[in-house]
Amino acid sequence: MKNIKRYTFALFLVGLFLSCSEDTLTEIDTNPNIVNDAPLNSLLPQVIIAYSNEIVGAEAAIQSGFMSEQTSGVLGFNTFNDLEAPSARAWENGYLMLNDLKFMKAKAIENEAWTYAGISDVLKAFTLTTLIDLNGDIPYSEALQPEIRNPIFDAHETLYPQIHEILDSAIENLGRTDSNPPAQDDLVFGGDQSMWMKTAYGLKARLYNKLSNLDATNSAQNALMALGNSFSAPGEDFSIEIYNNSLENGNPYSVRQNIQPQSAVGVIFDIMLSFTPNSIIEEDPRSLLWFSTIDGIRIPAPSGVADSDFGEPRLEGAVYSKPLFLKYLGAPLPILTYNEMLFIEAEANLRLGNLTEAYSAYEEAVRLAMEESANFSQEAQIDPSDVSEYLEYPAVSPGEVDLTLETLIAQKYIYLFKFQWIEAYNETRKFNFFPATNPEGRANRLLYPISEVTRNPNTPSDVNFSTIFSNSTKLIWAN
Secondary structure: OOOHHHHHHHHHHHHHHHOOOHHHHHHHHOOHHHHHOOOHHHHHHHHHHHHHHHOOOOHHHHHHHHHHOOEEEOOOOOHHHOOOHHHHHHHHHHHHHHHHHHHHHHHHHHOOOHHHHHHHHHHHHHHHHHHHHHHOOEOOOOOOOOOOOOOOOEOHHHHHHHHHHHHHHHHHHHOOOOOOOOOOOOOOOOOOHHHHHHHHHHHHHHHHHHOOOOOHHHHHHHHHHHHOOOOOOOOOOEEEOOOOOOOOOOOHHHHHHHHOOOEEEOOHHHHHHOOOOOOOHHHOOHHHHHEOOEOOEOOOOOOOOOOOOOOOOOOOOOOOOOEHHHHOOOOOEEEEOHHHHHHHHHHHHHHHOOHHHHHHHHHHHHHHHHHOOOOOOOOOOOOHHHHHHHHOOOOOOOOOOOOOHHHHHHHHHHHOOOOOHHHHHHHHHHHOOOOOOOOOOOOOOOOOOHHHHHHOOOOOOOOOOOOOOOHHHOOOOOO
């Protein structure tokens, strides 16, 4: 999806080559018929797909899979060799996205289109959150101002309250009467204000919960309050479900794997194995749906030192098991789900000592995770009896007194394996619940794009490949 800033830049280049007239360039740059009068119902689907395909589902997501060790790279080199390139696209498209959303909200307010205004702020909050999760400190207070060429980098811990303010603005606008709301141009909820409002509260819950290492009690209480206004039933998800079986319009994770099958099954194998009673991976029925076999055996790839495995059979693997759901281009892309809300509810209650409530939410979260484990394709099915049997394993269902945070987060980590690798990377950094197996260690964040480092002298100089694995570069909420 092309966006407003790209169009403006392209038109600028055309004018530059055709004429040196300043008046001509000014006319092109302000032509309302080409750029500035794009209708809201054209802008909205573009920004939705831009976020899902070019930010949360782009190369940084694939790299996050490697850094969380859910997956292992099998192109024949350590996937930490280049931590800059994966962030470059998310960085560039993130700021293009913020620019488009700024334009979209202004236009929405001008037209009293309150649902569009609210959605633009929800997507702005998601975009900022993703940029911070991947990079830490980012330009914000001075960003998107043409007169400031080298914006300062805002400390990421100061931006979380501002994201909550953005979400509060979204909730306010989404609660207003709107005579002309989105319809089919809203590719997620069809213009349903209440669902976008629930999404905003769900992101609030995620953000509060992320700060649990800093303030266990208040973060838990705030998360539970936000959850009370978020998704309340299975199927209430912020998920992109319009993909089809093509490289042009497919799930971005699957598209990248189909083009270059670089991701094999990683430590997720061992985490799933740890819950089985006899240390047999097939005792977790999801392994039958998620992991391909090599001569009938499911084989994980070591992190950082895996052999090359990108030849035929490309999507099945000749050396290591590949994630089978990445074969399906039409698979939905979950971004924020009811199931994640259950895991947050369980974690928050566990921190507050509400053992009964914590265990109830945990049990429901694991059951739903199992039941939805095959929803990437109509061809895949999970037997309800297998779900019931799995839930009876002692390690899976230890009882409310013996439920530990490690067990809860491990199950959440397994759940996030299916197309939510950035969030799994966040959980891995936040809890550090298993030691890194990559010889390089566990990277604390991505590197800033070279274009930013060379252009903006305000780019933090203490974040580089020499420091990326040290405590000095951890985000404030990381363990």
